[in-house]
Amino acid sequence: MIGKGLSLERRIQIGFGIAVAIIAAVGAAALRSTEATVDSARWVAHTLRVRAELEAGFADLIEAETGVRGYVITGDTSYLAPYHSARTTLSSRLAGLRGLTADNPPQQRRLDSLETLVTTRLERFQWTIERRRTGGPAAASQAVIGGRGKELLHLVREVVTRMEDDETELLAVRSAALQATARVARLAAWTGVLVALALAGLASVLVGREMAGRRVAEERLRLLVGSVRDYAIYLIDPAGYVKSWNAGAERIKGYAPPEILGQHFARFFTPEDVAAGRPAAVLHAAATEGRYEEENWRVRKDGSRFWADVVITAVRDDRGALLGFAKVTRDLTERKLAEQALRASEERFRILAVTANDAILSADRHGNITYFNPGAERIFGFASNEVIGRPLTALMPERFREAHRTGLARYVATGEARVIGKTVELAGRRKDGTEFPLELSLATWKHGAEVAFTAIIRDIAARKEAEDTLRRYASQLEAANKELEAFSYSVSHDLRAPLRSLDGFSQALLEDYHDRLDDAGRDFLQRVRGASQRMGTLIDDLLSLSRVTRGELQVGEVDLSALAAATAADLKKSDPARDVTFAIAPDLVVRADAGLMRIVLQNLLGNAWKFTGKRASAHVEVGAQAHDGRRAFFVRDDGAGFDMAYAAKLFGAFQRLHGAAEFPGSGIGLATVQRIILRHGGEVWAEGVPDRGATIYFTL
Amino acid sequence: MHDRSILLVEDNPDDEALTRRALAKNNIQNEIVLARDGAEALDLLFGTGPHAGQPAAPELVLLDLKLPKVDGLEVLRRIRANPGTRLLPVVILTSSREERDVVSGYGLGANSYIRKPVDFGQFVEAVRQLGLYWLVLNEPPPRPDAA
Numbered sequence: 001m002i003g004k005g006l007s008l009e010r011r012i013q014i015g016f017g018i019a020v021a022i023i024a025a026v027g028a029a030a031l032r033s034t035e036a037t038v039d040s041a042r043w044v045a046h047t048l049r050v051r052a053e054l055e056a057g058f059a060d061l062i063e064a065e066t067g068v069r070g071y072v073i074t075g076d077t078s079y080l081a082p083y084h085s086a087r088t089t090l091s092s093r094l095a096g097l098r099g100l101t102a103d104n105p106p107q108q109r110r111l112d113s114l115e116t117l118v119t120t121r122l123e124r125f126q127w128t129i130e131r132r133r134t135g136g137p138a139a140a141s142q143a144v145i146g147g148r149g150k151e152l153l154h155l156v157r158e159v160v161t162r163m164e165d166d167e168t169e170l171l172a173v174r175s176a177a178l179q180a181t182a183r184v185a186r187l188a189a190w191t192g193v194l195v196a197l198a199l200a201g202l203a204s205v206l207v208g209r210e211m212a213g214r215r216v217a218e219e220r221l222r223l224l225v226g227s228v229r230d231y232a233i234y235l236i237d238p239a240g241y242v243k244s245w246n247a248g249a250e251r252i253k254g255y256a257p258p259e260i261l262g263q264h265f266a267r268f269f270t271p272e273d274v275a276a277g278r279p280a281a282v283l284h285a286a287a288t289e290g291r292y293e294e295e296n297w298r299v300r301k302d303g304s305r306f307w308a309d310v311v312i313t314a315v316r317d318d319r320g321a322l323l324g325f326a327k328v329t330r331d332l333t334e335r336k337l338a339e340q341a342l343r344a345s346e347e348r349f350r351i352l353a354v355t356a357n358d359a360i361l362s363a364d365r366h367g368n369i370t371y372f373n374p375g376a377e378r379i380f381g382f383a384s385n386e387v388i389g390r391p392l393t394a395l396m397p398e399r400f401r402e403a404h405r406t407g408l409a410r411y412v413a414t415g416e417a418r419v420i421g422k423t424v425e426l427a428g429r430r431k432d433g434t435e436f437p438l439e440l441s442l443a444t445w446k447h448g449a450e451v452a453f454t455a456i457i458r459d460i461a462a463r464k465e466a467e468d469t470l471r472r473y474a475s476q477l478e479a480a481n482k483e484l485e486a487f488s489y490s491v492s493h494d495l496r497a498p499l500r501s502l503d504g505f506s507q508a509l510l511e512d513y514h515d516r517l518d519d520a521g522r523d524f525l526q527r528v529r530g531a532s533q534r535m536g537t538l539i540d541d542l543l544s545l546s547r548v549t550r551g552e553l554q555v556g557e558v559d560l561s562a563l564a565a566a567t568a569a570d571l572k573k574s575d576p577a578r579d580v581t582f583a584i585a586p587d588l589v590v591r592a593d594a595g596l597m598r599i600v601l602q603n604l605l606g607n608a609w610k611f612t613g614k615r616a617s618a619h620v621e622v623g624a625q626a627h628d629g630r631r632a633f634f635v636r637d638d639g640a641g642f643d644m645a646y647a648a649k650l651f652g653a654f655q656r657l658h659g660a661a662e663f664p665g666s667g668i669g670l671a672t673v674q675r676i677i678l679r680h681g682g683e684v685w686a687e688g689v690p691d692r693g694a695t696i697y698f699t700l
Numbered sequence: 701m702h703d704r705s706i707l708l709v710e711d712n713p714d715d716e717a718l719t720r721r722a723l724a725k726n727n728i729q730n731e732i733v734l735a736r737d738g739a740e741a742l743d744l745l746f747g748t749g750p751h752a753g754q755p756a757a758p759e760l761v762l763l764d765l766k767l768p769k770v771d772g773l774e775v776l777r778r779i780r781a782n783p784g785t786r787l788l789p790v791v792i793l794t795s796s797r798e799e800r801d802v803v804s805g806y807g808l809g810a811n812s813y814i815r816k817p818v819d820f821g822q823f824v825e826a827v828r829q830l831g832l833y834w835l836v837l838n839e840p841p842p843r844p845d846a847a
Contacts, residue, residue, distance in 0.1 A: 493766045493795040496818055500795075501714035504820040508721060529820075536818030540797070547799075 015203045019196055026192030033185030040178040047171040050100050050107075054160045057093045060086040061121060061156060065149065068125045072132050072140040083125055090118055104170070107163055114159045121152045232329040235315070238322045240265045240283055252308075252331045254301030265327070268298050270305065286312040286325055295332065307336035359457040365450060367392045367408045379438075379459045381431035392455075397429045411444070412451060420444050420453075428457065436461045481550075488546050495539055503532040534664075541668040544599065548676050553593045560588035560597060560633060564622045567601045571609045580612060585623040588633060590700050596676045603669040604635040604696050610663055611694065612639035630699045638693040642686070650686050673698070705731040706835075707758035709741040709775065710793075711767050718820065719762065719793070722827035728835060733758060738770025742778055745785055758788070760834050763810075765794040765801055773804050780809040787841035789834055 064086035070079035094115050101107035132140030225233050225246050232249035236242050241264055245257040253260075253268060266279035273279070273296070286292035291313050298308040309330040315323045353360045359376030363369050368391055372384040380387075380395055387394060393401040411417055420442050428438040439458040444451060506525045509517070517525070561584050568582040582605075590597070605620065612618030621636040640658065642650070649655040651674040655667050670686075677684040677698045688694035706723070710716045720732060733756050735741035741763075742748065747755030761779070765772035772792065779785045791812040792805045805813050814830060817823050 489796070489798060490766075492798060496795045496816075497712050497715060499818045500718060500816060500820070500823070503818055504714070504718040504721070504823065507820040508718075533819050543797070 011206065012203070015199065015206070019199050019203070022192050022196045022199065026189050026196065029185040029188030029192065031185075033182045033189065036178040036181040036185065040175055040182075043171055043174045043178075046100065047167040050097060050167045051164045053093050053097050053100070054163055057090055057097075057118070058156060058160050060089050060093070061118065061153070064122070064125060065153070068128055069144065072128060072137065072144060075132060075137065080129065083129075087122060090122070094118065104166075107166055110159055110163050110166070114156065114163070117152060117156045117159060121149070121156065124149060124152065230330065232327070232331075234327055235324050236265050236327060237324045238283075238287075240279060243324060249329070252300075252306070252329060253298075259301075268329075270297050270299055273297075282310075282312060283325065286314050287322060290314050298329070306331050306333040308332065356456075357458075359455075359459075361392075361455050361457070363392050363453045363455070365412050365452065367404070367453075369394075370452070371454075376457065379430075379457065380428065386431075395428055397427050397435050400426065417444070425460065428459070437464045439463075484546070485550070488543055491539060492543050496536055499532040499536050499539075503529050503536075506532070538668075541672070545668050545672045545675065548596055548599060548672055548679070553679060554595065555591055555593055558590050558592045558594045558597050560590060560601065561586050561622070563594075563598055563601050564588075564605060564635075567598070567605045568620070571605060578609075578613075579617040580609065581617070581619045583619065583621045583623075588622070588624055590633075592680055592700055593676075596679070600673050600676050600698070601635075603673045607669060607696070608635055608637035608639065608694075610639075610665065611641075611658075612637050613663070615639060627697070627699065632697045632699050634695050634697045636693065636695040641690050641693045642688040643690050644688060647686055647688070651684065670696070704835075705733045705756065705758045707733045707735060707741065707744065707756060707761045709735045709738065709761065709763045709767065709772065711736050711764065715764070715816070718823065719827070722820075722824045723831065725824050726828040726831050728827075728831040730759060730835060737768040738772060738775040740769075741767075741775050742770065745779065745788075746782065755784075759840060761788060761790045762793045763790055765792060765796055765805070773801075773808060776805065776808045776810060789838065789840065791830055791834065 060082075063082040067079045067082035071077060071083075094111065098108065098111055101111060128140055128144055131142070135142075228246055228248045229251050230248055231246075232252045233246045234242055234249045235244040241262055242260050245255070245260055249260075250256055255263075264279075266274050269279050282292055282294070291311065293309075293311045295307065295309050297305045298310070299305055309332050311328045313326045313328075315326055317323055353371075353373045356373060356375045359379045360371070360373040361369055361376050362371035368389055369387050370389075372382070372387050374384075376382075377384055382394075393404055396404060407418060411420065419440070421444075423439055423441045426438055426440050427435050429435055437460050439460045441456045443454045443456075445454065446452075506528045510522060510525050514522070564584045565582070568584065572578070572580070601622075605622075608618075608620045612620065615638065619638050622634070623636075624631050624633045626632070640663070651670045652667075655671075658665075673696070674684050677700070680700045682699040684696065684698040686694060686696045706728075708716065708719060710719060716734060723730075723732070733744065735744055739749075741761075743751045744756045745758075745761075747753055763772045763775060767775070772794070776790055776792070779788055779790060789811045790809070791814060792810045793814050793816060794801065795816050797815050802813050811834075812830060814826055817826065
């Protein structure tokens with residue numbers, strides 16, 4: 001192959017040079033061949049002319065002799081015409097022949113002889129003619145015979161023949177030489193043509209291959225650039241107009257190729273940058289330096305901004321003329337935002353560390369303090385510069401120091417952590433030597449191979465004190481609760497016993513002393529009994545109220561519908577004569593304490609039953625409805641109802657809105673309900689209209 | 701020794717009187733043996749202390765829970781722990797309706813748990829029912845001493 005290392009241009013140049021040289025050589029050879037052919041033809045013509053002249057001259061001479069002989073015989077002068085014309089033509093022919101053979105000395109010499117012979121012959125004719133005129137035919141015949149005419153003619157013939165032969169011979173020699181020359185030239189021409197064709201073929205193959213290679217490379221490059229999606233790669237002309245656009249450019253900047261090709265690249269800049277003349281400045285910088293790079297905000301088609309890493313490279317041709325610019329742009333918004341977020345986060349943490357109430361401090365692997373925040377200064381009493389570089393043990397009471405050193409050494413050596421990652425309560429030592437309880441959260445982090453620790457320390461002296469107080473209160477409360485429980489227990493036993501006596505002995509009086517009591521006396525005893533029994537109910541209700549606040553909630557799935565139905569059935573059984581319709585919505589399932597929910601429904605349905613007691617027929621509805629995004633359950637009746645003005649009193653213990661004579665009751669039922677609902681984290685409220693009914697709502 | 705008596709363990713004289721009245725009103729004629737506190741009840745049942753060698757053998761024990769010296773639940777526990785009284789029907793008759801008392805009572809082997817109602821009429825009815833059940837309908841367990 002021709003110079004593998006040479007550029008295509010060089011190879012094409014060399015190839016063309018060789019081809020041109022060969023074509024020139026072929027041309028020269030062809031020319032040479034043509035010239036030889038022309039020469040050859042000229043020489044043939046020359047020879048033919050010489051021979052024609054010679055033949056014509058000889059013929060002239062023959063004709064002149066024939067004329068002279070006619071005149072001699074007849075004396076008629078008209079026979080002398082050929083002789084006279086021969087005299088002029090022969091001299092001109094001889095002169096012409098002399099010219100034609102001027103380059104041929106032997107022919108010239110032979111022409112001299114011929115001229116002499118012709119001249120001699122012509123003089124002989126002159127003399128014969130003279131003799132005829134003057135001496136008559138006899139003298140003339142004598143002159144002819146004695147004139148040796150035949151001999152002379154023979155000589156002329158000989159010379160002419162020799163000259164003709166010479167010309168012919170010369171023609172043959174020259175023709176042969178010219179034929180040889182023409183053959184060589186033809187050969188050269190054909191060889192040249194073949195070589196040129198071969199070269200042209202070779203060049204065609206080489207160029208074709210090179211072009212194909214370039215096409216493939218260009219196609220690959222085009223596909224490569226076109227398919228790059230993470231980078232916007234495009235070309236702009238020297239004035240800044242977009243000339244090409246790849247997929248990455250479309251993705252990053254949002255323009256489809258038809259929208260952007262031919263547009264000015266200034267539209268990628270922010271309005272501020274455009275106003276500041278940045279687009280032109282950037283191109284100028286790239287043109288001057290060959291390359292320009294910056295990170296800055298750029299604008300997408302939709303107007304949103306992105307943080308771009310832009311590289312602009314000037315594209316120049318071989319002579320250095322600016323063809324345009326290649327632009328490569330990368331969207332670094334995420335990185336930029338991450339950096340900003342990181343900076344903001346660092347700032348936040350710095351502010352946090354500076355403003356934190358807690359002590360935040362860091363230490364290196366040797367346990368020496370590397371950071372000490374203002375909170376630490378406040379808590380420990382040391383200024384930051386007094387402790388930075390000093391061991392952490394300076395902040396500990398003597399008795400903890402050895403354990404700290406051992407623990408640190410163990411952690412650094414084995415990675416075994418006992419305190420790290422946990423919150424522990426320890427004691428700290430202030431600058432003035434006083435000890436205080438602290439809470440320590442220790443974290444460790446690796447910076448490269450280096451281990452470091454960060455501690456967050458809270459002075460819990462106040463908290464400890466508060467905890468102690470709280471503990472004291474708690475135990476007091478517990479004692480009080482126990483007392484209360486004992487109290488309730490004895491109330492349930494001891495308070496009821498006298499009531500039983502009151503009731504029992506009143507009854508005994510009524511039975512045993514019936515006839516000794518008048519109506520008033522019996523009525524009084526009945527009142528004693530009624531009061532005792534009400535007191536008994538009151539005690540029971542109070543005990544159940546106190547019971548609902550005690551003990552753990554046993555939360556599970558509770559079917560309120562089923563509970564309500566069971567309660568309603570009990571109520572109906574208690575007074576089958578009453579006409580009360582219960583409408584209970586199905587599937588009111590909640591998570592609650594089943595025992596307490598039973599008390600709630602017993603109270604609410606019991607109230608509904610009670611307060612509809614004066615209706616000939618009553619309706620009680622149990623259901624649920626949405627209330628502030630929660631499910632509110634309700635028990636609605638169409639009984640006595642209540643005035644909303646007193647709604648607030650409804651849930652207080654011993655609060656009653658109806659006289660005891662009208663509706664019996666202790667006024668504890670709704671207080672109990674409220675307490676149960678509050679224990680479940682719910683709300684309870686009531687709506688009512690006097691004589692129209694009441695609705696009690698609750699959420700859980 | 702089968703005396704068909706009822707041992708009433710009750711410290712409150714009023715309650716004692718009312719219980720006796722309620723039993724009488726229901727025509728329960730069985731002898732009433734009274735113990736004023738838990739210790740006395742145990743002495744009576746086991747023939748110890750002042751009653752050494754003369755253990756009572758009641759048909760039924762009516763046991764209050766809140767008692768001086770030894771409380772009712774302890775009395776019940778001791779009754780059930782003793783082979784001689786292990787099967788003795790014991791009805792707890794008390795003011796308390798506290799769940800823990802009910803649960804402990806049955807847990808220790810009480811045969812019934814009856815809360816004394818304030819309403820004497822109801823009390824009479826309760827005593828009628830318990831008398832009918834335990835003294836008339838119920839077939840008592842064989843007595844160890846009678847065997």
